[in-house]
Amino acid sequence: MSQQLQNKEKCPRCGKHNLVTDGVSGEIFCGKCGFVIDEKISDNGSERIFSDSAVSKSRTGDRTSLTRHDNGLSSIINPINKDASGKPLSSSMKSSLSQLRKLDSRSTTHNSTDKNLKQALGELLKMKEKLSLSDSVSEKAAYIYRKVLERKLVRGRSITAMIASSLYAACRETETPRTLKEVSSTINVTKKELSGCYRLIVKELDLRMPIINSVSCIAKIGSTTKLSEKTKRYAMNILKQAEKERILSGKEPMGLAASALYLASLVTEEHITQKTLAEASGVTEVTIRNRCKNLKKFID
DNA sequence: TAAGATAAGAGGGACAT
DNA sequence: ATGTCAGTCTTATCTTA
Known part of the structure; x- marks a missing residue:
């Protein structure tokens, strides 16, 4: 895996045409003097941001991500005991490198x-x-x-x-x-x-959670049960009116959305059972019925 | 068969001790 | 910290249309 690819460009420090890409870490460095030109090349193509500036070429690594334990930013000490030009290392160098690797792994992944x-x-x-x-x-x-x-x-x-x-x-x-x-x-x-x-x-963590919006629940249930736009819109109206009367707090948003959809389907004569809505929304039929009692007065 | 009613029980928030 | 209380939701079962 540690094949070292020859690179045609010149080293900015010593001027020799001896640049190599390390297959393991992705770093580009000079094979003569060891100068590191660039790190973490994800691909060798240029990343064009502005369509008109063909001259500017930028090379970037992967974008950092919080879902990587090291944010995608760690460097690797090459596990192959060869120097930059591919020659085997002396035994004293080998042992000090192995010590470095040990320290490195302790400080990064092993706590x-x-x-x-x-x-x-x-x-x-x-x-x-x-x-x-x-x-x-x-x-x-x-x-x-x-x-x-x-x-x-x-x-x-x-x-x-x-x-x-x-x-x-x-x-x-x-x-x-x-x-x-x-x-x-x-x-x-x-x-x-x-x-x-x-x-x-x-x-x-003292997080402030937004009150979950029952309107977005309507969209979710509506799409899984394939109800018409008309019914969904009607259901949203019911909820909006109910919101003004402040009878929504403390109730499960999914239950409210399901009940509003049920009542709306009665009005639009789009026949859907409480059972279907209960399955789609993850609340029971009983809950839907109870919510219906509160919401009924908001049907015009 | 779908919808409504009722009862028992669980789990969590508010509040007092 | 622990207990109580009102309110919510679920499960189960029975009745009604």
């Missing part, structure tokens, strides 16, 4: 916090896929989890539950409609554990 982070972020990516969430949500989740680690809140709790709660918190913060139930069942963490950790995170 417990970092190990924890690495594992958690691995799980985060899997969860993100399962719940089909966007990058921005998982970035936010990673940010929250780093804070959680800083505050040492994971002590005595499962990493999976904590990272799942961070993800749920990120959903709430970005107003991405995912219920506690959905998250807990797809990830195999009990609802109790998940909500406990979630509350802890919100409290300790």
Whole structure:
């Protein structure tokens, strides 16, 4: 894996045509004097930002990401015992290099916090896929989890539950409609554990969560049940009116949205059962009925 | 068969002790 | 820290149209 690619350009320090790219770390350096020209080349093409400036070429590495345990910025000490020109190292050099590697790995991945982070972020990516969430949500989740680690809140709790709660918190913060139930069942963490950790995170990090918008819930349920635009719009009107009367607080947004859709479907004569809506929204039929009682007076 | 009613039980927030 | 209380939601079962 450590093949070293010849590079045609000149070294800016010694002027020799001896530049090499390290296959492992991606660094470009001079094979004669060891001067490092550029680090972390992701591809050799130029990254054109302005269409009219053909002259300016920029080379960048991967963008940094909070979902990488080292933010994607670590450097690697090449594990192959060859020098820059490909010759084997002397034995004294070999032993001091191996000491350096040991120190390096201790300082980077082997302390417990970092190990924890690495594992958690691995799980985060899997969860993100399962719940089909966007990058921005998982970035936010990673940010929250780093804070959680800083505050040492994971002590005595499962990493999976904590990272799942961070993800749920990120959903709430970005107003991405995912219920506690959905998250807990797809990830195999009990609802109790998940909500406990979630509350802890919100409290300790002093997060201000936006009240989850029942209108976005309407959009979600409406699309899974394939209801007409007309019905959805009607349901939104019902909720808007109910909001003015302040009877919405403390009620589950999903339940409210489902009930509003049910009432709206009665008006538009688009027949949908409570059962279907209950399944799509993740609340029970009984809850829908109870919410209906409150919302009924808002049908004109 | 869908919808409504009722009861028992769980879990969490507010508040007092 | 622990207990109580009102309010919410769920599950289960029965009735009604």
